[in-house]
Amino acid sequence: MACLVVKFGGTSVGSVERIRKSAEKVARELKAGHQVAVVVSAMAGETNRLVDLCQQVAPMHDAREYDAVVATGEQVSAGLFAMTLQAAGIHARSWQGWQLPLRTDRAHGAARILEIETGLLRERMAEGQVPVITGFQGLAPDNRTATLGRGGSDTSAVAVAAALNADRCDIYTDVDGVYTADPRIVPAARRLEKVTYEEMLELASLGAKVLQTRSVELAMKYQVPLQVLSSMQEDAVGSDLPGTMVVDEDEGMEEQVVSGVTYDTNAAKITLVRVSDRPGVAAGIFVPLADAGINVDMIVQSVSDDGKATDLTFTVPRADLARATEILQKLSGEIGFARLLPASDVVKISVVGVGMRSHAGVAASMFRTLAEKGINIQAITTSEIKVSVLVPQDYTELAVRSLHQAFGLDATT
Amino acid sequence: MACLVVKFGGTSVGSVERIRKSAEKVARELKAGHQVAVVVSAMAGETNRLVDLCQQVAPMHDAREYDAVVATGEQVSAGLFAMTLQAAGIHARSWQGWQLPLRTDRAHGAARILEIETGLLRERMAEGQVPVITGFQGLAPDNRTATLGRGGSDTSAVAVAAALNADRCDIYTDVDGVYTADPRIVPAARRLEKVTYEEMLELASLGAKVLQTRSVELAMKYQVPLQVLSSMQEDAVGSDLPGTMVVDEDEGMEEQVVSGVTYDTNAAKITLVRVSDRPGVAAGIFVPLADAGINVDMIVQSVSDDGKATDLTFTVPRADLARATEILQKLSGEIGFARLLPASDVVKISVVGVGMRSHAGVAASMFRTLAEKGINIQAITTSEIKVSVLVPQDYTELAVRSLHQAFGLDATT
Structure with a gap:
């Protein structure tokens, strides 16, 4: 007998x-x-409806009231789900975050889970009850409901699985697993049978929106085996189609150096031309941006001819481009640069794979493949299991497809 | 400075x-x-939407899950209302039943309020906070949300007013007060400036659906002055139009013997022909109906010619007519009657007024008025402040209008 936590998305x-x-x-x-x-998540569309009501009332609203309103979506689906199980003769009941309680910190609207009291839950499950728990929410220290941020139900499910020492956490969603690339761009993309937590984290944060990043972090921390499955597709006899298992590295991974190719159109590029090349100038640029909550990602500095000035290129989230530009223009006197060139028509292309740790030359293969297609690389960043490049956005599909083929990911037909 | 509880309907x-x-x-x-x-109530239409979802899932559902689902309507409107006050610069927050807590009994779906803890509420109000409380719900002994039954938000408001010793409870609704008769039937109907709790109870239970009956009982018990006001209509400068005050009898009532004329089409009639006239026969009829939860209202027994049998007429809620008929047919051998005649085409017409206590002849005037119009009375029942008659349903409008005029209630033009 295994203990399973099963999560159903919108x-x-x-x-x-x-x-x-x-x-x-x-x-x-x-x-x-x-x-x-x-x-359970809220019924599809419901969270958007509730968020929209809050926006209509007041664009800058109290996060605690937002939580009180938006958390109702999961309360409805949990009640309906418990009723449905009961109608099928199954002993079930709904549990809201404050009833368990599932305790969060006080960051209303984007709270983190601190602790889940499982005493009652274990007791009822031992009696044969199927608890149906509201995702996305818990009880904050102010005795009010706090939500975990969009997509938070995945995190709720993994946290419950960790607290119950569950054998597996199944995430039913509207896709049937994690793919080697976006199938809309790469028809030859394959579903991955297994992927490591670390790869999944890179994939999730790079835009493969299958699981919330925090849920994967939590699964990795507590070693909860995760399974991503489609709730929409079934085989001829009504059984689940195979999904993707997200597991620890040592559990016999595929012998693939690169697991996937992703793209992220959320980045924008800023180039500062002829920045004066003196100590402290980098801090003068990046500290004010950090203070404004703007996350700088890739940074490239080109050496100047005369040793007096340098060109500096970096990326920021596209939504922050206007704000970042404004901040830097205001500081132009202090920093000292000739021109600021903002650009949104860029895309970040990444290859991800734990195999890179033991295989050299992934970056070199990547650059060669892109060069062969005439794609100009504007910036590069790497991690232990990832190589990312910034290229002109027009080349997105060409770059992803070329790399997918070059790293041997295309499905064999 | 007065302490007010203000309730806003759907x-x-x-x-x-x-x-x-x-x-x-x-x-x-x-x-x-x-x-x-x-x-606050739920946004108009929302409770129906949620009830409908529960019905779709399972017609016979767990009342606790129903409560978990349906209570979300008020949680949404309370959060939005608090945000709206905040946007206007007012210190406000939403309170859900379980947060106060407002404690109920364990009768999920139709719970009664047991106690409201007002410590936190008084503290916050003293600091200038406007609490926005979810109507219709509280915390049951099982630590789950319980709802009070449809229209329960009125009861919540009065209970909060009683617990806070408020000076007044204002109920904003979609009508501008309590009328002497249904204005759709009686164009000359007048809005009552004042009405007593007892009259309001009779009016409410007879179908003048302005306030939930239990809210009026509670207001009477705790002597909470109630005001019914329209939230839809305002005068030219945006002030409230006068509504109806529901108050204690001694507060200078209008000098009117009859305050209103109501009709109730929710009754059905059963006549048992030639019931054997022996001791215990009434119990043999009415005990089984009571056991089945069927509420018998008016009862008329006609004396038989031979002293051996009698005709018995009584009313039951129209929704229970088929069930009552079935129960009595099954017992026909035991009870002993010749025929059972069910009828739904009846209406209960009532005149209500605390003035009746000191004025004789209201019933006589009523019967004479109906006789003059050729309306046949099928049953009669009276209380201290009410006379009701059962007449054929076709005569509803004629009866109400005639009585409204006969008792001097028509507006003077």
Whole structure:
């Protein structure tokens, strides 16, 4: 008998009919002899509706009131899900964050989970109850509901799984797993059977929006095996199609150096031309940006001919480009630069894989492949398991497809 | 400085724009120097939407899950209302039933309020906070949310007013007060400036659906002055139109014997022909109906010619007619009657007024008025402040209008 935490996303509880389908999956696990705890998102579209109401009332609203309003989405789906299980003869009840309680910090609107009291939960599960827990929310120290930020239900599910020492956390979503690349761009992209936590983190933060980044961090920290599955597609006899397992590295990974190629169109580029080349100038540029909460990612500094000035290129989130430009223009006297060139027409292309740790030459292969296609690299950044380059946005599809093929990821037909 | 509890119904919080209008009324009371606590219903239509979802999932659902789902309506409107007040520069926060807590009994779906802890509430109000409290719900002994039954937000408001020893409870609704009769039937109907708790109880239970009956009972018990006001209509300068005050009898009532004429089409009639006239036969009929939860209202027994049998007529709620008929048919052998005649085409017409206590002849005037119009009375029931008759439903409008005029209630033009 395994203990499973099963999480259903918005589309998996998007209608009474979808809830019924999802409840059948729970019934199947129970029939197989497993203990199951369920975590649910709000019905598809509901969170957007509630956020929109808050926006209409006041664009700059109290995060505690926002939480009180927006948390109701999961409360509705948890109640309906428990009713559906009951109608199928299964002993079930809904649990809201404040009832467990699932304790969070006081950062309303983007709270972090501190602790989950599992005494009641374990007791009821031992009695055969299937708890249906509201995702995305918990009880803050002010005795009010706090939400975890968009996509937070994944994190709730992993946290519950960690607290219950569950054997697995299944995440039902509207895609059937993690792919080697975006299938809309790369028709030859393959679903990965397994991916490591670290790769998943790089993939998630780079825009493969299958799981919330924090849920993967938490799964890695507590070694919770995660499975991503489609709740929309089934095989001919109504069983789940295979998904992607997110696991620890040593569990027999595929012998692939690169696991996936991703792109991120969320970056913008700023180039400062002829920055005076003196000690402290980098701090003079990047400290004010950090103070404004602007996250600088790739940084390239080109050596100057005369040793007196240098060109500096870096990326910021596209949404922060206007603000970053304004801050730097104001400081132009202090910093000392000839011109500021902002650009949004860039894309960050990355290859990700834990195999890079033991294989040299991934970066070199990447640069060669892009050069062969005539794609100019504007900036480079690397980590232990990732190489990223900034290229003109027009080349997105060409770059992703070329790299996918070059690293041997194309599906064999 | 008065302490006011102000309750806004579904239409008064039905949209962001309506919430803004309602918040202005709160701002006005604060400006006048009063302390205000707000109680809100769900946005118009929202409770129906949530109830419908529960019905779709399972017609016979767990009342605790129903409560978890349906209570979210008020949680949304309370959060939005608090945000709206904040946007107007008013110190406000939403309070959910479990946060106060407002404690109820364990009758999920139709719970009664047991106690409201006001310590936190008084403390925050003393600091200048306007609490915005979710109507219709509280915390049951099982540490889960319980709802009070449809229309329960009125009861929540009165209970909060009683607990805070408030000077008045204002109920904003979509009508501008209590009328002497349904204005759709009686164009000459007048709004009552004042009405007693007891009259309001009779009016409410007879179908003048302005306030929930339990809210009036509670207001009477704790002597909370109630005011019914329209949130939809205002005078030319944006002030409230006068509404109806629901008060204790001694506060200088209008010198009117009859305050209103109501009709109730929710009754059905059953006649048992030639019931054997022996001791215990009434119990043999009414005990099984009571056991089945069927509420018998008017009862008329006609004396038989031969002293051996009698005809018995009584009313039951129309929704229970089929069930009552079935129960009695099954017992026909035991009870002993010749025939059972069910009928739904009846209406209960009532005249209500505390003045009846000191004025004889109201019943006689009523019967004479109906006789003059050729309306046949099928049953009669009276209380200290009410006379009700059962007549054929076709005569509803004629009966109400005739009585309204006969008792001098028509507006003078």
